[in-house]
Amino acid sequence: MKFDKYINELILGLIVVVAAYLRFYNYAELSISGDEVSVLHRLQFNTLKEVVDLGVRPDGHPAGVQVLxxxxxxxxxxxxxxxxxxxxxxxxxxxxxxxxxxxxxxxKTVGLYCAATMCFLQFPLIYSQIARPYSPGLLFTLMSAWFWHLLLFRPNTRLVWKVVGYTLTTTLAIYMHYFSFFQVIVIGLTGFIFLNKRNYKGYVISAFFIFILFLPHFDISLGHLRLGGLREAGWLGSPSQEDNWFLRYIFFLFNNSYSVLAVLFSILFISLYHIRKKIALTKHHAIYLVWFILPFVVGYTYSVFVNPVLQRSVLIFSFPFLIFLVFSFVKDTSRSSPKLIMTIGLLVFGVVNTVYSQSFYQTNFFGVLKEIVQKSIDSVERYGGQNITMTVNVGHPHFINYYLDRYDKQIDFIPFRTDSYHLKYVNYGRQDLMKMIDIVDAAKTEYFSYCWSSGYSPSEIPEIIQDKYPCILQRTYYFNSEYYLFGRETTNVCVNNDQVFLLLNDFDKEETEWTKSGVGRMDSSGLNGSFGYQFTSEIEFGPTLEMKVKDLFNATDNLIHTSLWVNLENKQTDAIMVITLESPSKVYEWRGMNLSYFIKNEGEWAKCYHSWRFKHIRSKEDLIKVYVWNVGRESFVIDNFQVKVNEGNPIIFGKEDHSL
Incomplete structure (x- = not known):
């Protein structure tokens, strides 16, 4: 039957149709991301040369996507x-x-299982819906691997086309991303192991032309290295700071789903069982294992010892080879019905898991800009622009202007700085917190709006705003973004602040929860003539709150907020507010905030803020400590030392288990 003859092509066609539907669905409705806006911003030049010189060279990524x-x-x-x-x-x-x-x-049965899995997995699906180098980089990497096979193991026919195909796809992968660059270099170097008298000419010719085609970019890549080494992002930390990075990555590859892991590895083990008496490892098993694992090993090592570059997205170019290995022992079958039923069954299971179990289309995977601009516009239209102080924290004005221009709206956001247009809406925290304090102090409106996206927002900022605008009228959480609208008057429409813990030490009496609290207590030295705590040259560490995580937090995504009032004679003080997270053996998270950041005038009281979201809490039995470190052994007074814990944004880094 013709149906049987073309069963593989028919099933593959169905898989491709499903893949197209999943990738096109809602792709135009998703908020543009900060990275995409950055690409567009770097296009605002008159010539391609300016795009390369002013847009590509300072960026640290190859020129492929920018030129496209x-x-x-x-x-x-x-x-x-x-x-x-x-x-x-x-x-x-x-x-x-x-x-x-x-x-x-x-x-071919293995091929169908692999195609079905790549069709439904979240990882490739996420990066197929965003204008970043990952999707074309992955395509050209796989195309390079395909032509690599043809050039080495089928060199006798259509050699010119294979040479051209391998040369162009490898070059395009090189121009997309430095990790796709590395991936195809690994693939290319592997090929030298299999050279013989039948295939070496075509392979060497391809290598030569790949080198020639890369030469125009050589100076650009050299410049990226001169920037201080290849780096993915300044905010990226070393993977060694996260426990079980590789295992978490593997779990992520399979939709963070135990059911997906169970199904795929059941297929692997059942396949191994059926061929248990004649299991044969081929050269492709070794090749794909190297192609999958080597980019991780090199990326991890480089990130720990040179610059952080390793994040999940950059390993997209190598992860398909793991999928190939998982299904590599599946036996082929010429019977149409079992092949059709098994492949479609796998496809349906995977699509249901991604779309429904993982709520793929209801989940943000990147910081949103459309939503926070819409919220800002809605607030202005409801309460009047003259009644709201508007602030935003984003990496570039173009992040906000993209949608304001699209909607033909104008909102006058208060800038944090006037000396740099690019950074006018950026608040890095620490010294920059004073800029927000000044904006809040100067605000005369009834409402105050703050939103942020696609970067870092200091956790102290909502606390600073709420000192003057205590009512949260709106608070919307997104992935890597948030929107707030605050009001002056506390009413029954205010949003619950989700407070988990609150403790204030006003030093009017000795607090049992605080150690070293009584040493420096002094009458009439505090705020409003009350008791305060007097630091002297004899006191290095002041009052300390020390509690177990389980007694302070109810989830790992909680935020700890500390604040105090200080009176200093020296604006350049080295004194620090400290928050630590400690296991029985060591301090594994230490965060400090200099009191000097908040001092306007010597000899006057100033309020200081220090907040933090712990990246990883290892045990609920670990200790959290809060104290003031008098580094320079100076004399100053503190009062109203407060520690507060609030529930945080549960989806700021995606869907995670936040239980202690």
Missing amino acids: MYFWTKVFGITEASIRFPFVISGIFVVVFSYLIPAYSFN
């Missing part, structure tokens, strides 16, 4: 749908090559 977007947006514009379209198409073709490679290396 330069020409693409000139024709199709800068809407979400238009800029993402080529990346969605790349994501669809990734599924095709996820079939071709394992179908050649193992068998």
Whole structure:
């Protein structure tokens, strides 16, 4: 039957149709991300040379996506749908090559299982819907691997086309991202192991032309290295700071789902059982294992000892080879019905898991800009722009202006600085907190709006605002973004502040919860003539609150807020407010805030703030300590030392288990 003859192609066609639907669905409605806006912002030059010199060279990423977007947006514009379209198409073709490679290396049934899995997994799906280098980088990496197979193991026919295909796809992967660059270099170097008299000419010719085609970019890449080494982002920390990084990454690959892991690895173990008497490891098992694991090992080592570059997204170029390995022992079958039922069953299970169990289309994976701009516009239209002090914390004004221009609206956000247009809406915290304090102090409106996205927002800022605007009228949490609207008057419409713990030490009496609290207590020295705590040259560490995590927090996403009033004779004091998280063996998180950041005038009382969200709490039995460290052994007075714990944004870093 013709149906049987073309069963593999028919099933693959169905998988591709599903992949296209999943990737196109809602892709134009998703908020543009900060990274996408950054790409568009770096296109605002008159010539391609200016784009490269002023947009690519300072950025630290290869020029491929920037050059593509330069020409693409000139024709199709800068809407979400238009800029993402080529990346969605790349994501669809990734599924095709996820079939071709394992179908050649193992068998066509393996290829179908791999294509179905790549169709529904969240990881490739996420990056197929965003205009970033990952989707085309993955496509060209897989295409390079496909032509690599043809050039080395089928060199006798259509050699010129194979040389051209391998040369172009490898070069394009090099131009997309430095990790896709590294991936195809690993693939290319592996090929030298398999050279023989039949294939070496085509392979060497391809290597030569790849080198020639990379030469225009050589100076750019050298410049990126001169910036201080390749780095993915300044905010990125070393993976050694996170326990079980690799295991967490593997879990992420499989939708953070035990059921997906169970199904896929059941297929692996059942396949191994059926061929238990004649299990044969081929060269492709070794090759794909190296191609999967080596980028992680090199990225991890580089991140720990040089610059942090390792995050999950950059390993997208190597992860398909793990999928190939998982299904590599599946036996091929010529019978149409079992193949159709098993493949479609896997596809349906995976789609249901991604779309419904993981709520893929109801989840933000990047900081939102559309939503916070819409919230800001709604607040202005409801309460009147003259009645709201508007503030925003984003990496560049273009982040906000993209949607304000689209909606033909104007909002006068108060800048944090006037000496730099690019950084006018950036507040880094620490010294910059004083800029927010000044804005709040100067505000005369009934309402105060604050929102942030796609970066870092100091946790102290809502606390600073609430000193003058205690009512939270609106608070909306998103992934890596938040929106707040505050009011002066506390009424029954105020949002619950979700307070978990509160303790104030006003030093009017000795507090049993605080150690060293009585040493410096002094009458008439505090705020408003009350008791205060007098630091002297004899006191290095002042009153200390020491409690177990379980007694302070009810979840790992809680925020700890500390504040105190201080009276200093020296504005340049070295005194620090400290928050630590300690296991029985060591302090594994230490955060300090200099009191000098908040001092306007010597000899006057000033309120200081220090807040923190712990990145990883190892045990609920660990200790949290809060204290003042008098580094320079100076004389000064503190009062009203407060520690408060609030529930935090539970989705700021995505869907996670926050239980203690």
